[in-house]
Amino acid sequence: MALFLSIFPIILLIYLMVKRNALPSYVALPWIAAVVLIIQLIFFETDIQTVSANIVSAIIAVQTPITVIFGAILFNRFSEISGATNILRKWLGTISPNPVAQLMIIGWAFAFMIEGASGFGTPAAIAAPILVGLGFPALRVAMLALVMNSVPVSFGAVGTPTWFGFGPLRLAEAQILEIGSMSALIHSFAALIIPLMALKLVVGWKEIKNNLVFVYISIAACVIPYALIAQVNYEFPSLLGGAIGLLVSVLVAKRGIGLAKNKDEDTLDNQPVPTSQVVKALFPTGLLIVILIVTRLQQLPFKAMMNDATTWISFQLGSLGMFDISYGLVFTLKSIFATSINASYKLLYVPALIPFVITVLIALPVFAVSGSKTKDIFVGSFKQTRNPFLALVGALIMVKLMLVGGDDSMVKIIGKSFAAATGEYWTLFASYLGAVGAFFSGSNTVSNLTFGSVQLSTAEISGISATLVLALQSVGGAMGNMVCINNIVAVSSVLKIDNQEGTILKETVIPMILYGIIAALVAMFLIPILY
Template identity: 55%
Template sequence: MLNLIISVVPILLLIWMMTKRNALPSHIALPTTAAFIGLLQLFYFGSDFTLLGANIIAGTLSAITPISIITGAILLNRTIALSGAEDIIRQWLETISRNQVAQLMIIGWAFAFMIEGASGFGTPAAIAAPILVGLGFNPLKVAMLALVMNSVPVSFGAVGTPTWFGFGNLGLTEAELLITGRNSALMHAIAAFFIPVIALRFVVSWQQIRRNILFIQLSVLACTIPYFLLAQWNYEFPALIGGAIGMAGSILLARSNIGLETQNESNLNKIKHVSRSQIIKAMSPTLILISILIVTRIQQLGIKTMLNDATPLFNFQLGAFGDLSISQALIIKLTNILGTDTAWAYKTLYVPALIPFLLVVLISIPVLSLTKPMVKQVFSETASRIKMPLIALIGALIMVKLMMMGGDNSPIMTTGRAFSELTGANWQYFASFLGALGAFFSGSATVSNLTFGGIQQTIAHTVDLPQTTILALQSVGGAMGNMVCINNIIAVSTILGIANKEGYIIKRTVIPMMLYGAIVAVVSAFI
C-alpha cells in the first residue's frame, strides 16, 4: 500500500502544480516533478545512482524527437503565414462555407483525421490548428478543440503503428490483432457521435451546434463509416483513407449547404474569391507535406523500410558514457549509457522533422517567393518559440523514464496493478483509463500500448475477460489520452504561441476524456 501511495504522489503533485489557482508553467512544474521522482527513486525505492543518471540522460535526449517535430511544424507555419498563403487558404475556405461549424469540422476534424492516419507524432494539430487560427478562431480554444478532435483516429495513426507495433510484442496471432483493431474501431466510431460535438463547444455556442447538428453528424460519419469498414480487414489504413474520404465528403456537404444553417446572403456577397492557381500555390506546402507523409509511411512502397534501415554505418566508443552508432538511414543510437542497459535512439530521416517539415519549408521558400528578410524572420520566430517548451519536454521525458524505472515494481506498473486488483472482473470498465494514463505520461498511444499492453493482457487472462476486448480498450485509452497528454499540449500551445496555459487546458480536456472512457466502457459490455 505504501508503494502505491508513493507511486501516485508525483502524479498528484504534477496535477496540483499545473491546475491550482496560480498554476506553475510546465517548464517549472515538469522538471520539479522529475526531480522529486528522482529523489524517490534514490532514497525510497533504492535505485542505483548510475542507472538513475543513465535514465536522466536518455530522457533528456528523448526530448529531441518532439522538439524537432515542433520546430519543423512552426517553421512551416511561419513560412505559410509570412508568405501570405495563409490568407489565401482562409479566403478559399470561406468560399466553401463561411459557417464556423463547417470550417471547424472540415479542418479540425476531417483534415486532422487524415493527417493522423498518415503521420501521427502530433502532426495533425501542428498543421490543422494554425489554419483554424488563420480563419480567425481564438488560439486557446483551437488548441483544446484540436486535442479533443485528434483522438478517434489515433489507434490507426501513422499507418496503424499504435496497433501493429504497440501490441507487436504480445505474441498475438494476425487474427487476434485484427479483432483487436475491429473492436477499437467500433468503440471509436460510437464515441465519435459525441466527442466532436464536445470539441466544438470549446469554440462555438450550443446554439450554433444545434443549428448545424445534421452537418456535424454527417461529417463525422463521412470519416467513421469508411474507417470502421476498413478496420474489418486492415489495421494500417482506416484513419488515412477514412480521413481522406471524410474530408472530401465534408467539403461536398458544405458546398451544397447540407445540414448547415442558412447564411446571410449579404455577407456571402462580400467574400473575396480566389483563383484556382492561387489556391494550388497557397496549398502546395500542405499538399507536398501530405504526399511525402503518405509515401514514407506506407510499408509496401519500400521507402519506409529505407528510412528505418538500422544497418550500422559508423560506431564510436564514448568510454563510460556509452556506445554511439549511426545507421545507413542516419538512425543515431546511444547504447550502454553509463554502462547500463539504458539506450536512446533518434530516427533522423523517419521522425517528421527533417522529412517532411524542413524539406517542405525549403521547397516552399522559392515556391511562395519568400524574400531573405522573410526567411530570416521565419527562423528567428521559430527559435524564440521553442526555448521554454524544450525545458518542459526535457522535464516531461525524464519524468517518464524515472516513473518506469524498476520494471514490474516501477511506480507506473505499481499504479496499473492497483487499478486491476481494485476492480477485478469489472476491469473492462476501467481498462481504457490505464491506456490514457500511459499516454498522459509518455506522449504516445504507441508507447502506452507498449508499456501497458502486457499488463492488460495479463489482467484479461487473470480475470477471464476476452484479451482482444481489453487490448482494444487499451488502444482506445491511449488514443483518448492524447487529450490530456502533456507533450501534445505543449506542442500545440507552442505552435499557436500560447504561453503558460497547460494546466488550464488539462482541466478542460480531461472532461471529454472521462466521457470517452465511459462511452467505450459501455460499448465494450456489448462486444
C-alpha cells in the same frame, strides 16, 4: 510506503499543475523527474549506474518527439509567414454562407487534417481565428475548437501519440497497430455525438437539426477513412481522413447538399479566391502528404532504406557507451554506462527532417519568401520548441525511472493497487486516467508516456486485455485535450480572450465526461465482439 512513494510523484505533479498559480508542464515535469530520481536512489536503492543510463536514454529518446514538434511548428510558421494560411482562410470562408457548414468545414474537417499533419495545439490556433474572422463569437469558437479537436488527436502529428507515446513499453509492432485500430473505433463512435455537442456551443439545436444531414456527411467523410486506415497504419488516419473529409465537405457544401437555405445567402460579400491561389496555398500540405505516403508504404523501398540498422560507422565514447551510425542514418548509443540500456534516433524516418523540413525548403522558393523571413521562420521555430523540450525531457526521465525494477518497479506497484481496487472494471476508468494526463501536460503524447506503463501494469495484473486498456489510455489522452489548461490558455491568447479559462473549462468538461462514458461502453460491449 512503497505504494505511497510510487504514487506520490504523480499526485504531486497533478497538484502542481492544477493549483492556484499552477506551474506549467515544462517546469513541473522536470521537478517531478528529480523527485522520482531521489526516491529511486534513496528508497529503492537503485544503483547510480542504472539511474544514469536511464537518464541518458531519456535525453536521446526525447529527440524523436521534439524534432517532430519542431518540424510541425516550422511548417505552420512557414504557412503563416508565406501567406498560404491567409489564402486558405479566405477560401474556406467563401465556400458556404451557412454557419453550420462553416463550423464543420473549418472547425471539424480542416482542423482534423491539420491535427494529422502537425498536432501539438496547432488546429485550434489555425482554425479558431478563421471562424472568428467569419463573425462567430470568440469565446464560443474557443470552446468549439477545443471540443472538435479530440477525435483525431490519437493520430496527431503523423501518429506521434501512438507510436512514440507507447514507445517506452517496447510493444510489438502488431500490438501498436491493434492499439491504434481499437482507438480509432472508439473515437469513431464518439464522433457520432461529440461534434454535435461542439456545434451546440455556437449555434442552437434547431440550426443543427436543419443541417443534420450535412453534419453527418462531414463527420462520416473524415471518420470512415480514418477508421479504415487505422486498421493497417497508425501514422496516417487523421491526416488522410481529414484531407478526404475536407474535400468531401467542401464539395457537398458547394452544392448545398444537406444544408438549409440561408436567408443571407444572397448578401454574402466575399470575393471568390482564384483557383490558382488555392492550389498554390494547398501545395505545401499536398507535398507533405505525398512525401509521407511515399516514405511509409511497405511496397516501396524507402521505408526499409530509412530504417536500415546495418552498422556503417561505430566507435566507443568512453564510459558513455558505443556510438553506432547505420546506413539508414539511425544513430544509436549502445550499452550506456556498461548496462544493457540502448537508445537510438532515426534521422531519416522520424517525421521531422522528412517531410516537414524538406517540404518547407522546397516551398520557400515557390512562395518567394525572402532571406530575412526565412531566418525568422527557423529561429522562431527553434524558440517555440524550448518549453515542449523541457516538458518532454521531464516526462521521459520520470517514466523511464518509474519503470526501473521490473516487477518491483514503481509502475508495477501502482498497477497492483489499481488492479486490487477496480479489478475487471478498470476499463470504466482507464480513459479518465489518460484524460488526467492530457489535462496537466497538454499533450496526448506526454499523457501516454506518463501513464502508459501504469495502464499496462494494471491491465496485466487485472487480467484485462492490455491492448484495450492502452487504447483507452490513448483515447483518454485525446479527449483530455478539451479540458487541458495549456490548450485553453493557448486558444484564448490566440483569440485575445481574457480571464475566461474557468468559463471555457466548465463547458468543455461535459463533452469530455460523456466521451469517457462512450469509450467505456464501446470497450465493454463492442470491442470484445470485434477483436
